[in-house]
Amino acid sequence: MQALRRPGGSVSVGELGEFGLIAGILARLPQGASSLLGPGDDAAVxxxxxxxxxxxxDLMLEGRHFRRDWSSGRDVGHKLAAANLADIVAMGATPTALVVGLACPADTAVDWVNDFADGLREECALVGASVVGGDVSRADVIMLSATALGDLAGVPPVTRAGARAGDAVAVAGRLGHAAAGITVLTRGFRSPRMLVEAHRRPQPPYAAGPQAAAVGATAMCDVSDGLLADASHLADASGVSIDLRSGAFPVPEPMANAANALGHDALRWILTGGDDHALLATFAPAVPLPAGWIRVGEVLEAGEDGPAVTVDGGPYDGPQGHDHFAR
Structure with missing residues (x-):
């Protein structure tokens, strides 16, 4: 089949070929200390x-998780890596490596793929991790996958199942920014820039996970589907209820302005918006919260109907967060 060339003359993936593409990607991905054997063999060590x-x-699919008219290849690389690395730190571990799968149309610009690889590298560098391998294939749209590895360094993992009644509920990182950003983009705007950039490139609080584990966090999870949804996962796993205080969440001025302009509720973005990859954790009452964590609620005994998540003592009206298969 004749290779396709992008409009304007830029080289396409189909023209460069699989092995040329792989060689170009690997040249952009240096290996760190945790990589004993990087790309080039059947598996990494x-x-x-x-x-x-x-x-x-994690998986990311063009048209569902990102759009190329909204995000650059570099943005997408950052976003894919961040989604995976945040899960590792949410266990109290330190990320060490990432393995990435890329499937794309043959007419995809090699420049886009190179930018994607650069985004992966830059995000991994924030935690000292390396991209140690992966795979490429052809597809009708861009499909991405990544598997992250992490090291507990001798400490127990912090799971979702350890919260107990009386614990403090706290969050670290941004909430609602990415959801506000995609709302802005969907309405055809490109500002406030802070919100749009939050959709393009999450900023997980990487250091906060191991710090929480070090002081004895009883349970923890990454907030990827929305605070209410992920708090429900933690409550179910721990067999408890969680009550959140709406007044504990600061609303930054750009978010408040966007909510007013678009007729949206900023608190709904904060409580139900995903993709910021903040961290949610519970701490025993006597434990001082580490720097960067803010208390937003408390853990309660589960009621007669089982574990639940409430806001200001009552059920929250409306969607609880993101569900990939919801209509």
Whole structure:
């Protein structure tokens, strides 16, 4: 089949070929100390200092998780890496490596793929991780996958199942920014820039996960589907209820202005918006919260109907967060 060339003369993936594409990607991905054997063999070898490996995986699909007219390849690389690395730190672990899958149309510009690889590299560099391997294939739209690995360094993992009645509920990182950003973009605007950039490139609080684990966080999770939805996962796993205080969440001025301009509720973005990859954790009452964490509620005994999440003592009216298969 004749290779396709992008409009304007830029080189396409089909023209460069699979092995040329892989070689170009690998040239942009240096290896860190945890990578004992990087790309080039059938599998990579990654250091695991205490014999345990923390693993998480994510998928991203063009048209559902990102749009190329809204986000650059570099943005998408940052976003894919951040979604995976945040899951690792949410267990109290340190990310060490990422394995990435890329499927795309043959006419995809190689420049876009190179920018994507640069975004992966730059995001991984924030935590000292490396992209140690992956795969490429052809598809009708861009499809991405990533699997992140992490090291617990001798400490127990912090799961969703340890919260107890009386614990403080706290969050670290941004909430509602990405949801506000995609609302702005959907309405045809490109500002406030802070919100639009939050959709393009999340900023997970990477250091906050291991810090919470170090002071004895009883439960923790990444907020990817929305605070209410992920708090429900934590409550169900722990067999408790959680009450959140709406007044505990600061609303930055750009978000308040956007909500007023678009006729939206800023608190709804904060409580139900996903993709910021903040961290949600619970702490025993006597434990001082680490820097960067703010208390937003408390853990209660589960009621007669089982675990629940409430806001200001009552049920929250409306969607609870993101569901991939909801209509």
């Amino acid at each position: 990654v250091r695991a200092t205490d014999g345990r490996v923390v693993v998480s995986t």
